[in-house]
Amino acid sequence: MQAEDNKYLFQVNLKGMIELLSEHIYSAPNVFIRELLQNGIDAVTARKNLDKIEGEINIFLKEEQEIPQLIFEDNGIGLSEEEVHQFLSVIGQSSKKREIDEKDFIGKFGIGMLSCLVVSNEIIVETRSLLKNKGICWKGKADGTYTVEPTENMQMIGTRVILTPKKEWKTLFKEDEIKKNVLYYGDALPIQINFITNKGKEILVDKDPVWLNNDSTKEELLKFGKKTFTTNFIDSFKLCSKTGDIQGIAYIIPHKVQFSGNTKQNKIYLKRMFLCEDAKGLLPEWSTFVRCIINTNSLRPTASREALMNDGQMVKARKELTLCFKDYLKYLTVADTQTLSQIIKIHHLYIKALAVEDNDLLKMFIDYIPFETNKGMMNFLSLRTYNEIIYYTPSLDDFRQIRRIAGSQGKTVVNTAYSFETDLIEKMKIVMPQIHFRKITPQDILENFGEVITTYKPEYQNFEKKANTLLKLFYCKAQIKEFDPVDTPAIYVANDEAMNNKNIQNLSKSANPFASTLHTFIKKEEDNMPTLCFNKDNEIVQKLFHIKDSFIFDAIIHIMYVQALMLGGYPINKKEMEVFNNSLYQLMVLGMSDFMGDLDLNS
16 A cells, blocks of 8 residues: 555555464464453443443353354443544554553553454444444454444443354353353453353452452462462462562462472463463562462563563562562561471472572571481581581582492581572571581592502502403592491592593594594593592402402402492493493302302202
8 A cells, every 4th residue: 555755554464464363472262352351341441530430341142043142341431433443443553542541451552352353253343432422333354354334232331342253163152161261361350240141140250359358368368279279388478569560479389399390380460360370580480389379560461461571670570579588488487487397398499599699588597498418308507516517519429429438437418419509508608607618529538538558468459450450441440448338348439520531531432523532631641530449448349359260350340330330320331331231140140150060069
């Protein structure tokens, strides 16, 4: 279409636009219910700014004919003929009056009515304006055409939208489905919603929900939470934020959840119209131990109105909601320590995340927070009471490797491999300088092993020589050490650099085209090889010192090597697994042969 000064206007393919809405913008075809509710309540809101009325939405379902008919009727401000042309027939044009503050309205983008064309081939709108008091009938079709004509059908001020379903969407126009979707989107709306069929009239919504009522008791809130989320929650507390004009309730989940849990299990409302289940960006990342019902009156939605825009306002609101979590926990310390203990027992990971952010919370809760140690789960009060030095390791593999040996040396080691725990230790070093923390590695444990002088012990020298010859094939060296507990025959010790060297060594022998160059990255080969420490006083090792049969010696060394890898939680490659299985098989065959030989002699 050509305009003035050689300028042209874009043409819109309405059929393509409807496909775009149904396939990419709206997540489900039932969203047309939300759009009709939204238009109705916005129209009522606009009228209330000019005229004192009790707003009402009536939903009529006529199922007696072959093709059902759905009618949404409101007693809002209505539209004049000029406004019908301007707002119903121009895609993207919002019908909200510019002279009225838009913060009162849910809709904004002016594409909601098109969602009706996803499920119906035609939209009929009958309306009478409060300002013009003249009935107008607008009919819009999916092919992009529309008509406007006067009507006497609309006697009252307001708007009536009439839809008949496409064949494939008739199921959405059934009574139970309509009621379910009206309550799904509009259960919190501040307006009476009536559902009318040939059976009579049913009021679906007519009062404030429990979670938005400041006079609701804790029992009422927990009962509502159970009904909404089908969970018996531990407790609930209120959420509020001046930014975003936010009000809501958070429910404490009664069981452990993954830290990176699903944020799509909440209920987020915009101006009391259900928006989405995803609170990502609105709530802190560590808040997945709660389920929330939240209403915001001023945060901005996306064009589909199925999410909130992650802008500066949301960032500020998230900070204010975080304070609600902190204030609630502080309140429990003085008013309900039993509930606090229960929450910490189940959700201590999230309390740790909070404590990392807040020094006051750190000091308040740290003694109650449990940590995994080589002596079992211990709260921090026990840790600092019974240990002059608190050892910790941020590596789960290192913790698995050293926990038993460290215990025999009288050390308490905290596993800080989980989220936030290392950060928490670093924070405590600053906030609590009187407590001594020390990071520990397998190499530190190795340095505390007793040295064994092999110079004057030929059997020791011979053992290390033979063991090193075998272990060199696996990029490992052997050493005889003295350590507790005695019933541990060998321990595999490797720092990060040693493990990197081992991995590079394995790759350099592979079919990788760059394999021949990888050996240049291995630093200080002998000093940075993993070490298999054999316990001098262990019974099995003592016997190995005197075994002359190389077949048996090799098999036992191989088995002890792979067992040490397993106990330390280290990865085992194909070559190592094959030699372990082969050695175990050979020893079993040898043992069975000796047993059969004894049977022959006895016979």
